[in-house]
Amino acid sequence: xxxxxxxxxxxKAWNNLDVSYLYDILDDDFEYNSQWVFSTMYGKWNYIDxxxxxFSSILQNVSSIPSAEIAYFKYCYTEIDKGCIVLTQKGxxxxxxxxxxxxxITKANMIGIPSPEGAVKFDYKPR
Numbered sequence: 001x002x003x004x005x006x007x008x009x010x011x012k013a014w015n016n017l018d019v020s021y022l023y024d025i026l027d028d029d030f031e032y033n034s035q036w037v038f039s040t041m042y043g044k045w046n047y048i049d050x051x052x053x054x055f056s057s058i059l060q061n062v063s064s065i066p067s068a069e070i071a072y073f074k075y076c077y078t079e080i081d082k083g084c085i086v087l088t089q090k091g092x093x094x095x096x097x098x099x100x101x102x103x104x105i106t107k108a109n110m111i112g113i114p115s116p117e118g119a120v121k122f123d124y125k126p127r
Contacts, residue, residue, distance in 0.1 A: 001025065001103045003083050007070055010096065010105065011085045011126045014068035017055040019048050027104040034110040047108075064090055070126065071095070071119040086116045095119060 001009070006025050013021035026048070032041040041047055058064050066089040076082035076097060085096040093116035099107040 003098065003100050004070075006098060006100055006103075006105050007083050007085055008126045010098065010108070011068035011070055013051070014066055014085070014087060015125055015127055017059060017065070019052045019055065022048055022051070025105055027101065027106045030105060031107045032110075033107070035112055036110070067125055069121050070124045071116075071121040073097075073114055073119050076114055084119055086119050086121060093117070 009021050009025050013019055022044075026044040028044050029042070030044040030047055032047045032050075041050060058066065066087050069086045069088070071084050071086045073082045073084060073095075074080065076084070082097060087094050087096065087110075095111050095114075095116045097109050097111060098105045
């Protein structure tokens with residue numbers, strides 16, 4: 001899979017609150033970072049377990065159901081036209097950018113800088 005296809009599958013996980021979309025697209029040595037947390041999470045299954053708990057918590061409060069939309073940044077750090085997912089939850093937004101290798105996601109970063117408002121959205125929320 002290429003980066004765009006991987007982003008679509010990742011967005012499906014968020015839009016359906018279902019981690020099974022991630023089983024085949026995350027590298028075993030997957031790393032997750034967030035600009036709001038100061039430590040890196042290592043390992044595909046550690047991340048999937050974390051996200052499963054997060055999704056379960058979200059389902060307890062239907063007013064907090066997120067929306068994941070495919071977008072891109074014209075400029076993101078040193079990259080031009082960098083694909084991303086814009087997550088919107090309760091009016092707040094952040095983005096997920098990924099790194100890939102051999103058709104798998106090796107790293108995902110949840111970011112607020114650059115601002116999600118600067119992302120060009122495709123009005124596509126994969127289901």
